[in-house]
Structures are given as C-alpha cells and as structure tokens.
Amino acid sequence: MAQNASQLEHFGRALVDLGLINEELVVLDPDVAASTKVTYFAERFPERFIRIGISEQDMIGVAAGLAASGKTPVACGFAMFVACRSWEQISSSVARPELNVKIVGSHSGLSPNADGDSHQTYGDVAVMRVIPDMKVVVPADAPEAVEALGAIVDTPGPAYLRLARGATPVAYTEGCEFTLGRANVMRDGSDASVIANGVMVPIALEAAGSLAREGISVKVVDMHTVKPLDTDAIVKAAAETGAIVTAEEHSVIGGLGSAVAETLVEKRPTPMERVGIMDRFGESSRSYSALMAKMGLTSDAIEEAVRETMRRK
Amino acid sequence: MLRTINKNQVLILTNIPRVPASITSVLRGISRRHKIPLSTLKRNAQILKEFNLIAYGDPPNFSGVELTELGRFISNLTVGEEPTVHGNMVQTRSGFRPLGTVIKDLRKTVLRMIAEAGSGHLGASLSAVDILAILYMIKMKHDPKNPSWKDRDRFVLSKGHAAPALYAVLSEAGYISPDRLMTLREIGSQLQGHPDMEIPGVDASTGSLGQGLSIGVGMALASKMDGSGSRTYVLLGDGELNEGQIWEAALTAAHHGLDNLTAIVDRNGYQLTGRTEEIKAMDPLADKWRSFGWEAMEADGNDPASILDALNACDLTTGKPSVIIAMTTKGKGISFMEGNKYSRKTPDAQELKRALKELT
Known part of the structure; x- marks a missing residue:
C-alpha cells in the first residue's frame, strides 16, 4: 500500500489557501484547534479565527449568524460532538434557512482509537444525511480531503465534511479529480463491485488486489459524496458486476451501506453485503488497526463479503 | 446640548424616518400634522444640519435626510423624555x-x-x-x-x-x-x-x-x-x-x-x-x-x-x-x-369579540 498522510494536516493547510482567496472565510473552534489543525488558519488570519470554547451547539448557532451576515463559516470539531451532539442546531439554525455553513467533523469513525467509544463516531453520516439538502462528504484520504474542502466551500449552502484523525493510507495524488456528487471509479472489474468511502477506500483497493490473485475481478468505487448520492454510478456498478459490497467506517445502519441499499432496492435489486460497524460500540485500543480488525473493518472482511455476494448472484 | 434644542428641532429629530426620504417631504409632514409653518421648520432643519445632528444634500444634488450617529443618540434620548412615547409619530405602512x-x-x-x-x-x-x-x-x-x-x-x-x-x-x-x-x-x-x-x-x-x-x-x-x-x-x-x-x-x-x-x-x-x-x-x-x-x-x-x-x-x-x-x-x-390562561388557548369568536372591544 502507498504511504500514509494526515487528512487533518492537509485540511488545515488547505484552509489557509482558501482563506487567502475568500476574505469572508472564517473558522470557528470549540477548543480543539491543535487537534483539528485549524491552528494554521488561526496563525495566518487571527482576526478571522473565532474561539468558541467547549460548546459545539453554541458554535453552530454562531456560525449560522455569521453566515446570515454574509460570512462563510467553517465550524470544525470532533465528529461526535460537532455533528451528533449539535444535530438539532444544525437542522434548525443552519439547514432550514439553507445557510452557508461548512461543518467539519474530525476524529470520525474509529480513528480516535485510544480515546474509546465516547469519542468514536458511528452515526454522523446517518444523522447528517437525513437533513434535507445537506451535502455529506467522506473523502478517502488526505489529497481528496483537500479537494473536497474546496468543493464544499465553492458550493453555496450547508455541508458536512467527515475527516479522520491521524495518518491514513493514501489512494490519490495531490490535485486529484473531485466533483461533488460524482463517484470516482478507482479500479474496473466484472465479478463484483465494492462501493466504499473514507479510509475504507484504500482497504477496498487492497481487497480488490488480493481477490484479483484468486481470479476475481472487482470494481472499486469511491463514493466520497453520500449526499447528493451518485445513484447512476451505483446502478451502473450493479449492472456491470451483479454483486455489490459497501464498505464504510460507520454503522451499517444509516450510512453509505443504507444509502446504496435504498438505491438498489428501488432501481436495481442486486445481491449486496455491507461491511461496516455492525450495530455495536467500539472500545479503547492503542492501535487503530487492531481496533479496525476487531470491529471487522478489514480487507479480509471485504474479500469475504465479495465472495458471499458472488455466491448469491 | 439638549438645552439648545428647541421644540421644533425635537420634532424634526424624532420624526426622521429610518428609511430614505427627502427633507422637504419630512418637513411638510411635520408642518401639516403640527400646524407649524414650513419655513420655520426649514430654518430649524438647517440648524440641526449645522450641529451635525442630521445630514442631507442640497438640491440639485439631492439625497435623503438621515440622522447622524450623534443625531440618532439625541433623538432617542429626546423621544424617551417625551411625556408620552405613545403620542410619538412613527412611520408605518400607512x-x-x-x-x-x-x-x-x-x-x-x-x-x-x-x-x-x-x-x-x-x-x-x-x-x-x-x-x-x-x-x-x-x-x-x-x-x-x-x-x-x-x-x-x-x-x-x-x-x-x-x-x-x-x-x-x-x-x-x-x-x-x-x-x-x-x-x-x-x-x-x-x-x-x-x-x-x-x-x-x-x-x-x-x-x-x-x-x-x-x-x-x-x-x-x-x-x-x-x-x-x-x-x-x-x-x-x-x-x-x-x-x-x-x-x-x-x-x-x-x-x-x-x-x-x-x-x-x-x-x-x-x-x-x-x-x-x-x-x-x-x-x-x-x-x-x-x-x-x-x-x-x-x-x-x-x-x-x-x-x-x-x-x-x-x-x-x-x-x-x-x-x-x-x-x-x-x-x-x-x-x-392576562396570566397563563391563553398560553396556548385560542380565543373563540365570542372571546375574540370581547378582546377586540377592550382594545378600542
């Protein structure tokens, strides 16, 4: 596998670049700047960096007020607290009036491995996806996170960007192609398709590589945007390969797996398996990969799911 | 400062609408309602302008009249000091x-x-x-x-x-x-x-x-x-x-x-x-x-x-x-x-009639 890179590190530096272009861009911080890497922005544009203190719900309201006055606020905190704790504020104060607030959830999924299950986020995509007109983006790696940030800042209205803590495997190169709502085909195949997002994209590519050695040809789709969902890409993958596996670092309830299942049931019923967090809480682990393995988020799990869907064709 | 402002000037200060309007139309309105000669009001408006309490352009470079920052402050103080704010004229749709x-x-x-x-x-x-x-x-x-x-x-x-x-x-x-x-x-x-x-x-x-x-x-x-x-x-x-x-x-x-x-x-x-x-x-x-x-x-x-x-x-x-x-x-x-009885209760036709009558 390719080398690792930190999504947050790249995101933090990209914010500075965007701040140079967009004078209305402001960043709000619920006292986690050092972790979310918005410190680069704070150093460069102290007058556009707003300390909120540890109060995510207030932060979302303040962002709404800033957006109502013409600013482009980026409210960045841990996914569990900025997205899940503040869900109703996001729905009522931001999304209902379609305000131009960009919400960034860091430390998503199991990536705060050592902190344990109070910090691990399994439902943020589900709760963001249910909000009308909310854009929900889960980039695969650091280069894609940079492009995704640029895209949501360029697109008016509310958006949620989900990022991982720490360095994660890289699947893209800098300046990669990214269009909001259009999936990227990472690898073509004919026997089955893996539709993945976030850190599961590089793992899906690894799975496709080992299945290829068994003679199984797997298509890998990076569904970085969960909403608006690229349903055409899902139907096309189902038509081409007749077997679908989803892979996400999120509960299989309500996230990418659910979104793909909804599409397939309505448009093209196809044998399908979901790889993700199986309706359970995580736990502390000093090793991220050990926790991912224990929770079933591995290349092996994807490979087994691919074989299972192929049996059901 | 307030002592130097006369009654007519107070009237002008407190009746300048918060929306753009020409000085002449504002003064005409005051003149009509309070039966004060337009020329008197014009002279007082000029003084307010010199005091930097209101601002407006002279014809032909017309622009609307507005309160300056200081003028707004004094206007607000003055309105508060009027015996009845209830009697203060405010600009409405009609x-x-x-x-x-x-x-x-x-x-x-x-x-x-x-x-x-x-x-x-x-x-x-x-x-x-x-x-x-x-x-x-x-x-x-x-x-x-x-x-x-x-x-x-x-x-x-x-x-x-x-x-x-x-x-x-x-x-x-x-x-x-x-x-x-x-x-x-x-x-x-x-x-x-x-x-x-x-x-x-x-x-x-x-x-x-x-x-x-x-x-x-x-x-x-x-x-x-x-x-x-x-x-x-x-x-x-x-x-x-x-x-x-x-x-x-x-x-x-x-x-x-x-x-x-x-x-x-x-x-x-x-x-x-x-x-x-x-x-x-x-x-x-x-x-x-x-x-x-x-x-x-x-x-x-x-x-x-x-x-x-x-x-x-x-x-x-x-x-x-x-x-x-x-x-x-x-x-x-x-x-x-009054009280908590109508926190969520809706008045029926009879109650509405009684309530409206109390407000006349």
Whole structure:
C-alpha cells in the first residue's frame, strides 16, 4: 500500500489557501484547534479565527449568524460532538434557512482509537444525511480531503465534511479529480463491485488486489459524496458486476451501506453485503488497526463479503 | 446640548424616518400634522444640519435626510423624555401614526391572526408586542424597501413562538403585505408557526428554543469584523432561559466583548405549564447575567418609554454585551387573557369579540 498522510494536516493547510482567496472565510473552534489543525488558519488570519470554547451547539448557532451576515463559516470539531451532539442546531439554525455553513467533523469513525467509544463516531453520516439538502462528504484520504474542502466551500449552502484523525493510507495524488456528487471509479472489474468511502477506500483497493490473485475481478468505487448520492454510478456498478459490497467506517445502519441499499432496492435489486460497524460500540485500543480488525473493518472482511455476494448472484 | 434644542428641532429629530426620504417631504409632514409653518421648520432643519445632528444634500444634488450617529443618540434620548412615547409619530405602512395607536392595532392583529389560524401562542405574543414595536418603529436601523441591506440592525426572535407578534410588526413596518397575515400557519404560506428567513424582514429562522442568542452572537461578530455600525437585538423568553445553549452563548458574547449585541428577556413569569419560578427558578435573573459578564438592567417591558430608555442605555455600554430584563405581563392588553390562561388557548369568536372591544 502507498504511504500514509494526515487528512487533518492537509485540511488545515488547505484552509489557509482558501482563506487567502475568500476574505469572508472564517473558522470557528470549540477548543480543539491543535487537534483539528485549524491552528494554521488561526496563525495566518487571527482576526478571522473565532474561539468558541467547549460548546459545539453554541458554535453552530454562531456560525449560522455569521453566515446570515454574509460570512462563510467553517465550524470544525470532533465528529461526535460537532455533528451528533449539535444535530438539532444544525437542522434548525443552519439547514432550514439553507445557510452557508461548512461543518467539519474530525476524529470520525474509529480513528480516535485510544480515546474509546465516547469519542468514536458511528452515526454522523446517518444523522447528517437525513437533513434535507445537506451535502455529506467522506473523502478517502488526505489529497481528496483537500479537494473536497474546496468543493464544499465553492458550493453555496450547508455541508458536512467527515475527516479522520491521524495518518491514513493514501489512494490519490495531490490535485486529484473531485466533483461533488460524482463517484470516482478507482479500479474496473466484472465479478463484483465494492462501493466504499473514507479510509475504507484504500482497504477496498487492497481487497480488490488480493481477490484479483484468486481470479476475481472487482470494481472499486469511491463514493466520497453520500449526499447528493451518485445513484447512476451505483446502478451502473450493479449492472456491470451483479454483486455489490459497501464498505464504510460507520454503522451499517444509516450510512453509505443504507444509502446504496435504498438505491438498489428501488432501481436495481442486486445481491449486496455491507461491511461496516455492525450495530455495536467500539472500545479503547492503542492501535487503530487492531481496533479496525476487531470491529471487522478489514480487507479480509471485504474479500469475504465479495465472495458471499458472488455466491448469491 | 439638549438645552439648545428647541421644540421644533425635537420634532424634526424624532420624526426622521429610518428609511430614505427627502427633507422637504419630512418637513411638510411635520408642518401639516403640527400646524407649524414650513419655513420655520426649514430654518430649524438647517440648524440641526449645522450641529451635525442630521445630514442631507442640497438640491440639485439631492439625497435623503438621515440622522447622524450623534443625531440618532439625541433623538432617542429626546423621544424617551417625551411625556408620552405613545403620542410619538412613527412611520408605518400607512404613513405616520401615533405609536400608541399602532401598538393597539398590533395587539388586535395578533388576536385576529391566532383566532383565524386556530392555534398559536397568544399570551407570549401579546407580552412582546410593545418591545417589538419600539424596536421596529423607533429604535432599529432598517429599510423595508431593502430587507437585505448589509448595514441594517438585526433582530432575532429567539422565542420564536411569538411569531404572530413579529409578523404583525413586520407588516406594519412594510415588509409583509397585510392581506397575507391571515394565512398564519396555513399550508403553502410563508407565515409558519415559527419564523423562517424566507419571509422578507426575518433575520433568523427560529422556533427551537435556546438557539437565537448564538445566532445573534454570530451576527454581532460579523458586524465587528466588517466594521459596520450595525447592532443586533435578540428577544428571549424567560422560560427559554432553561436551555443551556443560552448560557453558552452568553459566555461567548461576553468573552468577545460584543457591545453591539443587546438581549431582551421577555420576563412574563410563565412558561408553558406554569410559573417560571416553580418550574426551574431563574431569579435573581439580572445577577445571573451580570455574573456572566453582561451589563444588565431592568425595564417595564409593556411601557414603550421604559423600553426605549433601556435600549438607549444599552447603546452607551462599551466592551460588553447588554441585556434588558423586560418585566411584562403574559397576555398583556386584554384583561381576561392576562396570566397563563391563553398560553396556548385560542380565543373563540365570542372571546375574540370581547378582546377586540377592550382594545378600542
């Protein structure tokens, strides 16, 4: 596998670049700047960096007020607290009036491995996806996170960007192609398709590589945007390969797996398996990969799911 | 300074509309209503201009007349000192009318709207009418012809369930056509049970209690960043203060020294199921705000002069946000509705008739 890179590190530096272009861009911080890497922005544009203190719900309201006055606020905190704790504020104060607030959830999924299950986020995509007109983006790696940030800042209205803590495997190169709502085909195949997002994209590519050695040809789709969902890409993958596996670092309830299942049931019923967090809480682990393995988020799990869907064709 | 201003000058200062209008038309209006020769008023306007209290261009380079920063300050002080603010003429959709009459009409409109809709928070709307009227008719800098004017003052109805009162005032000010008021809570109408920014003049979508002060903080921060003189007003319910987010926002506002932010607590003493002090005690309320770093003052929230005095005092506060604990009566204005009886009850035809009669 390719080398690792930190999504947050790249995101933090990209914010500075965007701040140079967009004078209305402001960043709000619920006292986690050092972790979310918005410190680069704070150093460069102290007058556009707003300390909120540890109060995510207030932060979302303040962002709404800033957006109502013409600013482009980026409210960045841990996914569990900025997205899940503040869900109703996001729905009522931001999304209902379609305000131009960009919400960034860091430390998503199991990536705060050592902190344990109070910090691990399994439902943020589900709760963001249910909000009308909310854009929900889960980039695969650091280069894609940079492009995704640029895209949501360029697109008016509310958006949620989900990022991982720490360095994660890289699947893209800098300046990669990214269009909001259009999936990227990472690898073509004919026997089955893996539709993945976030850190599961590089793992899906690894799975496709080992299945290829068994003679199984797997298509890998990076569904970085969960909403608006690229349903055409899902139907096309189902038509081409007749077997679908989803892979996400999120509960299989309500996230990418659910979104793909909804599409397939309505448009093209196809044998399908979901790889993700199986309706359970995580736990502390000093090793991220050990926790991912224990929770079933591995290349092996994807490979087994691919074989299972192929049996059901 | 005030001593040097004569009665005619006070009239001019207090009657300059917050929307663009020519000096001649403003003076003609005053001349007609108060039977003062136009030439006298013109001379006094010239003096006010020299004092830098008002500004207007001379023909042919005409531009509208407006109060200068100092002029607005003195105008507000002067209005507050008038024996009856009720008698003060304010600009409405249908021309200049006495504030007292406007406020009575607003209460009638609120009653009719809620009776027509068949549901709505009548008591909480009636307690807030005077505050809303003073803000939109006298205090705030805004322009119904240009609702998205960047440098306007902002208003957030954090107690969004008083929406009927806000809609009534916005209509009187010229934002909402009066014939739409009776579509309150009807399917397809912009006038939902709680305010939505889709409505021209509504600066924030509210309704979920506890969220408006944070929104006001964001607006006040944006105004500071832009160097705009715009102020932000947030109307809170006293029951709403149960919500923790209010106190998060109170800390944020104080930390950032937002002296361009004024919160007003509609202290009617009741929340949905009973007295605030019996459900979750809030007193001593002003002390709570002070300990959070706010300038706090009390006012009679159903007395226009008292509200205006307090609002003017807030303008003088520097380095910290200010809050007015506005003591009000729920259901204010209709004897048999005062208290908590009409918190959610809708008046029937007979009650509506009786209530409207009390307001004539």
